[in-house]
Amino acid sequence: MERIRQQIDSIVRFLEPNMGFINCHMVDYLTEQHWKQYVPKAIRGELETCEDYLQAKEVFWGQFNQTQSYHKHLPGVTEFITAASRYRLGGSEVQDTALSLEQFKEALTSCRKETRLKMTELMNVKKCHEVEIAAAVVASLCTAMASSLTEGTLEDVVVIDAGDGKGYLSSRIALEHGIKVLGIDCNEENTSNAEKRRDRLKKKIPKAVKKSQLEEDEHFRKLDSLYKTTTQLIDFDSNLIELASAHFPGGHRSTFCLCGLHTCGNLGPNCLRLFHQNPTIKGICNVGCCYHLMQEEFIVDEFYNPTKVSDNPGYGFPMSSYLRARRFALGRNARNLAAESIERACANRENPSDKLGHRALLQVIFVECGEKRSHQVGRLKSDGFVDYVRKSVRRLGLAERVTITDESLLELEARFQVELEQLKVFYLIRQQFAPVVETLILLDRLLYLRESGYERSFLVKLFEPVVSPRCYSLIAMKY
Numbered sequence: 001m002e003r004i005r006q007q008i009d010s011i012v013r014f015l016e017p018n019m020g021f022i023n024c025h026m027v028d029y030l031t032e033q034h035w036k037q038y039v040p041k042a043i044r045g046e047l048e049t050c051e052d053y054l055q056a057k058e059v060f061w062g063q064f065n066q067t068q069s070y071h072k073h074l075p076g077v078t079e080f081i082t083a084a085s086r087y088r089l090g091g092s093e094v095q096d097t098a099l100s101l102e103q104f105k106e107a108l109t110s111c112r113k114e115t116r117l118k119m120t121e122l123m124n125v126k127k128c129h130e131v132e133i134a135a136a137v138v139a140s141l142c143t144a145m146a147s148s149l150t151e152g153t154l155e156d157v158v159v160i161d162a163g164d165g166k167g168y169l170s171s172r173i174a175l176e177h178g179i180k181v182l183g184i185d186c187n188e189e190n191t192s193n194a195e196k197r198r199d200r201l202k203k204k205i206p207k208a209v210k211k212s213q214l215e216e217d218e219h220f221r222k223l224d225s226l227y228k229t230t231t232q233l234i235d236f237d238s239n240l241i242e243l244a245s246a247h248f249p250g251g252h253r254s255t256f257c258l259c260g261l262h263t264c265g266n267l268g269p270n271c272l273r274l275f276h277q278n279p280t281i282k283g284i285c286n287v288g289c290c291y292h293l294m295q296e297e298f299i300v301d302e303f304y305n306p307t308k309v310s311d312n313p314g315y316g317f318p319m320s321s322y323l324r325a326r327r328f329a330l331g332r333n334a335r336n337l338a339a340e341s342i343e344r345a346c347a348n349r350e351n352p353s354d355k356l357g358h359r360a361l362l363q364v365i366f367v368e369c370g371e372k373r374s375h376q377v378g379r380l381k382s383d384g385f386v387d388y389v390r391k392s393v394r395r396l397g398l399a400e401r402v403t404i405t406d407e408s409l410l411e412l413e414a415r416f417q418v419e420l421e422q423l424k425v426f427y428l429i430r431q432q433f434a435p436v437v438e439t440l441i442l443l444d445r446l447l448y449l450r451e452s453g454y455e456r457s458f459l460v461k462l463f464e465p466v467v468s469p470r471c472y473s474l475i476a477m478k479y
């Protein structure tokens with residue numbers, strides 16, 4: 001626990017002087033001179049022309065490429081990337097806290113389950129990757145839980161999938177590992193889609209078993225009785241024993257494994273709290289997502305939307321008493337950033353969207369027109385800057401106030417050409433903080449579990465980040 005606290009301290013020390021940078025709005029990039037205000041001097045000194053910006057982007061995109069020799073004339077950029085990478089899971093300041101999937105499997109020894117069924121149907125590549133790995137991990141966890149029950153077997157364990165969605169993970173746990181799963185989702189349409197998918201999946205089983213060169217196993221044919229769904233809101237009053245008995249009659253159902261794949265916003269933290277509060281939940285495997293939807297305890301969200309968090313009330317960050325005692329706050333943009341993936345952005349050489357620049361330029365126009373209020377344009381399909389401005393002002397009801405001609409707009413865009421390229425590099429510089437913020441969120445969750453007395457709680461890197469960016473899972477057992 002002490003080591004996790006030290007790692008949190010070290011990340012907080014790194015983040016704190018940069019919180020303004022991390023939380024700044026790209027909208028104000030030009031009007032508030034973000035480049036000058038936030039970018040370290042060493043980087044500003046070496047990046048001045050469009051050519052420099054293009055080279056800097058290459059350095060950012062190549063950061064995971066072992067064979068890349070960093071551009072020697074951009075030492076400031078290189079040093080910045082190296083410094084930030086120390087504070088990610090696996091970096092020199094946060095070493096040995098997250099387990100690799102292999103390490104976790106080794107620790108499970110005799111309880112270890114593997115995916116044998118080749119069944120890629122009805123899932124995209126990302127989901128398939130996640131499901132194959134997570135189903136085996138949850139099954140291993142259930143096996144470990146069952147082995148610790150006096151006179152209990154895997155038959156007595158029920159998996160609850162919190163936020164089941166279309167039932168990708170839950171149906172595979174039931175189908176491949178013969179474990180009872182109750183998929184719970186608060187959205188009726190999701191439950192109905194999960195049931196339709198289950199029916200389609202059943203038809204695909206014989207072919208998949210054959211393709212995987214497996215013996216016809218009894219539970220491959222029992223998907224209906226092993227995988228059940230229900231539309232419910234999971235909260236602290238959910239009576240899992242009653243729910244499980246209603247869906248799986250017969251037998252005493254009192255040992256649960258709570259799993260959740262991409263439990264968005266506060267649902268992830270609430271699942272961890274549920275694990276702690278409910279003695280019948282003996283194991284948990286939780287992968288979070290959508291950190292921007294979490295509510296924070298120590299900062300008021302300027303774009304707070306109560307309808308978005310009503311399903312999962314409470315605070316998602318911080319969870320540990322250590323960070324709560326410090327009243328630590330991230331801020332909305334920091335949480336937005338944490339949901340980005342630099343691994344994927346680099347693998348795909350993702351160029352930040354032109355729309356960021358268009359919005360920043362529109363802000364220049366607003367300021368010139370004396371428009372003081374801050375406006376949220378939102379997502380918009382547009383063809384070039386002029387079209388973007390026309391559509392935005394129409395959407396905001398400002399067409400009468402913003403009367404600038406097309407010609408002047410094009411002139412403005414040309415005048416800021418260099419700054420618009422610079423803005424893209426700024427975006428990539430700020431993106432370096434993304435995994436650092438996510439690391440802090442994950443360490444806080446792990447520390448919460450350790451503080452709550454669960455020695456056997458782990459952070460495990462389940463997925464390949466380029467395929468599935470939210471790749472870390474919190475896994476814990478109660479014995």
Ligand SMILES: C[S@@+](CC[C@H](N)C(=O)[O-])C[C@H]1O[C@@H](n2cnc3c(N)ncnc32)[C@H](O)[C@@H]1O
Nearest residue numbers: 163164165184185186187233234261262267311
């Ligand atoms: C990001 S989706 C993930 C779906 C699925 N697990 C997957 O990986 O494809 C999150 C799901 O959680 C559901 N959800 C959110 N809060 C919930 C709650 N408190 N109880 C039950 N379901 C919830 C949403 O309706 C949504 O289907």
